[in-house]
Amino acid sequence: MSDTTPALVSTQWLEEHLAAPDIRIVDATWHMPGDDRDAHSEYKEAHIPGAVFFDIDEICDLDNPLPHMLPSPEKMASRMRKLGIGDGNRVVVYDNSDVRSAARVWYMLKAFGLWDVAVLDGGFQKWKNERLNIEDIPPIPRMRHFTARFNTTRVRDLEHMLENLETAREQVVDARPSGRFLGTDPEPRADLKSGSIPGSCNVFFKDLLNGDDGTFKSPDEIRVIFETAGLNLKKPIVTSCGSGITASVLLLGLYLIGQKEIALYDGSWTEWGSHPDTPVS
Numbered sequence: 001m002s003d004t005t006p007a008l009v010s011t012q013w014l015e016e017h018l019a020a021p022d023i024r025i026v027d028a029t030w031h032m033p034g035d036d037r038d039a040h041s042e043y044k045e046a047h048i049p050g051a052v053f054f055d056i057d058e059i060c061d062l063d064n065p066l067p068h069m070l071p072s073p074e075k076m077a078s079r080m081r082k083l084g085i086g087d088g089n090r091v092v093v094y095d096n097s098d099v100r101s102a103a104r105v106w107y108m109l110k111a112f113g114l115w116d117v118a119v120l121d122g123g124f125q126k127w128k129n130e131r132l133n134i135e136d137i138p139p140i141p142r143m144r145h146f147t148a149r150f151n152t153t154r155v156r157d158l159e160h161m162l163e164n165l166e167t168a169r170e171q172v173v174d175a176r177p178s179g180r181f182l183g184t185d186p187e188p189r190a191d192l193k194s195g196s197i198p199g200s201c202n203v204f205f206k207d208l209l210n211g212d213d214g215t216f217k218s219p220d221e222i223r224v225i226f227e228t229a230g231l232n233l234k235k236p237i238v239t240s241c242g243s244g245i246t247a248s249v250l251l252l253g254l255y256l257i258g259q260k261e262i263a264l265y266d267g268s269w270t271e272w273g274s275h276p277d278t279p280v281s
Helices: 011-017 039-045 073-082 102-111 123-129 158-167 178-182 219-228 246-256 268-272
Strands: 023-027 090-094 117-120 171-174 237-240 262-265
Touching: 011 123, 090 102, 090 123, 102 117, 102 246, 117 123, 158 268, 219 246, 237 246, 237 268, 246 262
Parallel strands: 023 090, 090 117, 171 237, 237 262
Antiparallel strands: none
16 A cells, blocks of 8 residues: 555545546445444435445455455455446545445455556535535446456454564554543444454544544644554554454554555454453453
């Protein structure tokens, strides 16, 4: 993820480029379990013109009991082709979600080798608030070749995270709310331990966003937030959360301030908190 492609685009920029032949727009809305919202139904009712729907719960490893783990390169390539996303496209991802799930799809596309991808700053909420055009008819994508080049250096698994407890080579930052990180509030998923990975820091993902319009704070503000949490921005960092969604928001924030050595723990607390042998702080 050390390329220099801008990671954010504004609503104004996207409106001006809606008709560009190389632009592909993706609705990556996903909601937390128990929110009683259906992301796909919301997409069919209203979306940015030309946007296709990226189903985070289907474009994943369905053989893994953990939620929405990264799919195989073959499955990722197949699904992107069907969505009309391929080599040479510039992809803009947005969401209508309180957890900024567009960052997850930004991370996935990056991890599978599509460098020219950005997130719509402020998401669909900002787009609607500015009364920009929306539609309710899904497009019919034209299939396009997608070359999936999986970058294993940008994902961490349980074995790596356990090893890191001994080596401390990488810092770990958790995107969950402080109550869940400290173990004072319950987890939304059943049968999980409460607490955090020993030695990890906590930055609630919403702290990176402006409260008025959901856009990302300035790079200087983001840098201060991470440093105040205890992170050394000159050393490698791995992000974690409940299930790999909001950890992507932290990863995007780190990308925005120029961090090079960053990765995501895909299993996150759903894996760590359910494993019988993992220590908890």
